[in-house]
Amino acid sequence: MNKNKFTVLDFKRKKESSEKITMLTAYDCTMARILDAGDIDAILVGDSLGMVVLGYESTIPVTMEEMLHHTKAVKRGVTRAFVIADMPFMSYQAADVDGVRNAAKFVKEGGAEAVKLEGGAEIVPRIKAILAAGIPVLGHIGLTPQSVNKLGGYKVQGRSEDSGEKLLKSALLLEEAGVFAIVLECVPKSLARTITKALTIPTIGIGAGADCGGQILVTHDVVGYYDKFKPKFVKQYAKINTAITEAVSSFKHEVETGVFPDDEHSF
Numbered sequence: 001m002n003k004n005k006f007t008v009l010d011f012k013r014k015k016e017s018s019e020k021i022t023m024l025t026a027y028d029c030t031m032a033r034i035l036d037a038g039d040i041d042a043i044l045v046g047d048s049l050g051m052v053v054l055g056y057e058s059t060i061p062v063t064m065e066e067m068l069h070h071t072k073a074v075k076r077g078v079t080r081a082f083v084i085a086d087m088p089f090m091s092y093q094a095a096d097v098d099g100v101r102n103a104a105k106f107v108k109e110g111g112a113e114a115v116k117l118e119g120g121a122e123i124v125p126r127i128k129a130i131l132a133a134g135i136p137v138l139g140h141i142g143l144t145p146q147s148v149n150k151l152g153g154y155k156v157q158g159r160s161e162d163s164g165e166k167l168l169k170s171a172l173l174l175e176e177a178g179v180f181a182i183v184l185e186c187v188p189k190s191l192a193r194t195i196t197k198a199l200t201i202p203t204i205g206i207g208a209g210a211d212c213g214g215q216i217l218v219t220h221d222v223v224g225y226y227d228k229f230k231p232k233f234v235k236q237y238a239k240i241n242t243a244i245t246e247a248v249s250s251f252k253h254e255v256e257t258g259v260f261p262d263d264e265h266s267f
């Protein structure tokens with residue numbers, strides 16, 4: 001094992017030493033290798049796969065087979081980062097036995113070290129069942145995209161006192177159930193701060209301000225690859241889409257004008 005391997009224990013250690021945790025998504029081996037070489041602590045094979053790779057309108061159609069396929073690919077590219085597989089819609093919502101069997105597939109077949117589940121109090125029994133099988137669980141509350149139809153859209157959550165208190169309660173219940181960290185998606189930064197302070201495990205923010213124990217973003221957004229829309233909380237650090245468009249156009253031009261392939265690129 002890589003001696004710098006990031007493990008489930010490092011989440012708590014970083015919280016205790018006030019070190020920030022870095023997480024990004026990956027869906028294939030090449031991107032996973034790049035993130036791993038960049039010393040990103042944890043890689044989430046997110047069900048955002050559905051939107052940024054597979055072209056679905058939401059994460060709801062994503063299947064276990066698709067997630068498993070991409071989790072295996074990511075795992076092949078990683079030596080240091082902690083790999084977490086996102087459990088897709090209806091792979092755990094109906095019953096404990098589904099949750100445990102599907103989580104086990106991610107660990108046993110996919111090589112993931114943990115799974116992520118969306119939801120609060122309602123999924124506590126599911127989380128406990130998966131943990132009882134020896135599989136670490138990452139929680140996810142706030143904007144939970146698999147429930148977009150119930151939430152009425154991709155909106156900031158926890159703005160009212162009532163809904164904020166409900167999220168704090170959910171976070172405490174998830175911690176008590178045994179999750180090693182909680183993703184807080186699209187919540188006001190003051191609420192994220194309150195939740196972060198109330199927990200002994202780290203929060204990982206996405207659109208939740210700077211006080212969380214760590215941050216996660218979708219890598220396709222970070223590098224400017226996914227161009228359908230850019231949420232307010234995303235900071236684009238590169239414009240890969242433009243670079244690819246320019247490369248494609250140069251290739252087309254050079255092939256059509258006989259510039260490529262030249263002697264340097266021929267045998």
Ligand code: KIV
Nearest residue numbers: 025046047048086183
């Ligand atoms: O699916 C995903 O990529 C996620 C993160 C953005 C938290 O759930």
